[in-house]
Amino acid sequence: MPTITSTPSELSVSFSVYEKVAGLVRDISVPWAAVAAVSVERDGMRAARGIRAPGLGVPGLRKVGTWRRREGGRMRRTVVSVRRGQPALRIELRGARWDEFLLGHEGARTVADTLASRGVTTESSPPTAIREHDVRFTSEGATLAGTVCRPDSPARAAVLLLPGSGPLDREGSHPRLQVDVSRQLAHALAARGVASLRYDKRGVGASPGDWRAAGVSDLVADARAARALLASQPGVDPARVVVLGHSEGALLAAAVAAGDTHLAGVVLLAGAARPGEEVLVQQAERLRDGLPAVLRAVMRLLRIDLVDRVRGNHRRLKATTADVARVNGARVNARWVREYMAHDPVEDIRRITAPVLAITGEKDLQVSSDDLDVVRSTAPAEVTVHRIPDLSHTLRRQPGTPSLRLYREEVRRPVDPEVVGIVTEWVVRHTAA
Known part of the structure; x- marks a missing residue:
């Protein structure tokens, strides 16, 4: 399946090695000005017409390459990659080398809606108008600010969005990484x-306080208060609420969902399923192994082991009792670290009675995709897992050797359309009447 990504200036389509070899195609980028319209085909195989020139066609199963057909006295060229029974995105072009793309994609409708938000005309369904308004709520004495986002028409369901660790705002962004x-x-x-409801964490954005002073237990309490607020919003059916968390947010989502028999579903994006101390050590090991060879050699000569340093910091923080402590001269959220190291999300996952969707990328350096197997074997209800190739912790694709240094480049692109498509389709399906 091709990967569709975008930047502020262009739309890009990346093909797998198989598609490039079988269809004699290569990765393509076109400026947004060249995108004329988008529509969704229920079956891409049926929609691909004409003769291949060049390309590979397996009758009734697969088409990949360039297809040509005569229309209105001229020859139209379509870049095709479709398979039987899969929906496809038809992207019509103007002033480009090709007349259109026909690309099989499980999240075709979601991608079409995303393109519609950029002003591209969609023929399959008109874009839904979005309304947002700010809200404030309290949680154990703390005041939190957030945004309720809803369609212009009555909402069919509602999702609580929980972000990752650190000073993240309601958009899920860090001051140094958007x-x-x-x-x-x-x-x-x-x-x-x-x-949906998303909110600024304590001490971030419009929420007052100090984010370093908040422990995991505080964040769980905040998430529960937000879940109650969302369920009480006008037009929201409390029986159709889903809790979704990314990274640390997945830990919070599992804690909120544990024992809650009224949730319609739980979505865990890049969520760990092992004790926090083990996760932090694993992250240090991956960071050490990903350092440049020269730097690793210097550290060996100086007898500096990054993992040992991290374990030493953990011992020092365990010995503290303050919410905020100094480690190597820097102020650290000590209470959060102590509570996180002691927390095992498996204890919460085994108490989730709602259906679970879990997604982790194979290139995730902060969470092991092997934890998906733990979620699948632990949660007692229906569990759907997706281990996505080349997906990093930022929920973007990262071809080649994974590296934390590439995060700044990755976040210039939108969240991976396949991830967005899987999440939205799953939420719609599990909140249906």
């Missing part, structure tokens, strides 16, 4: 008729 996961998911969900 990950923007929560905002993009909120808009994609609204395009499918689903409302």
Whole structure:
């Protein structure tokens, strides 16, 4: 299946090695000005017409390559990659080398809605208008600010969006890294008729306080208060609420869902399923192994082991009792670290009675995709897992050797359309009447 990504200036289509060899195609980028319209075909195989020139066609199963057909006295060229029974995105072009793309994609409708938000005309369904308004709520004495996002029509369901660790705002972004996961998911969900709530964590954005002083237990309490607020919003059916978390947010989502028999579903994106201390050590090991060879050699000569340093910091933080402590001269959220190291999300996952969707990328350096197997074997209800190739912790694709240094480049692109498509389709399906 081709990968569709975008930047502020262009739309890009990346093909797998098989597609490039079988269809004699290569990765393509076109400026947004060249994108004329988008439509969704229920079956891409049926929609691909003409003769291949060049390309590979397996009758009734697969078409990949360039297809040509005469229309209105001229020859139209279509770049095709479709398979039987799969929906496809038809992207019509103007002033480009090709006349259109016909690309099989499980999240075709969601991608079409995303393109519609950029002003591209969609023929399959008109874009849903999105309304947002700010809200404030309290949680154990703390005041939190957030945004309710909803479609212009009555919402069919609602999703609570929980971001990752650190000083993340309601959009799911860090001051130094605009990950923007929560905002993009909120808009994609609204395009499918689903409302959502996202909020600034304590001491971030419009929420007062000090984020370093908040422990895991505080964040769980905040998430529960937000879940109650969302369920009480006008037009929201409390029986159709889903809790979705990314990274640390997945830990919070599992804690909120544990023992809650009224949730319609739980979505865990890049969520760990092992004790926090083990996760932190594993992250240090991956960071050490990903350092440049020269730097690793210097550290060996100086007898510096990054993992040993991390374990030493853990011992020092365990010995503290303050909410905030100094480690190597820097102020650290000590209480959060102590509570996180002691927390085992498996204890919560085994108490989730709602259906679970879990997604982790194979290139995730902060969470092992092997944890998906733990979620699948632990959660007692229906579990759907997706281990996505080349997907990093930012929920973007990262071809080649994974590296934390590439995060800044990755977040210039939108969240992976396949992830967005899987999430929105799953939420719509599990909140149906």
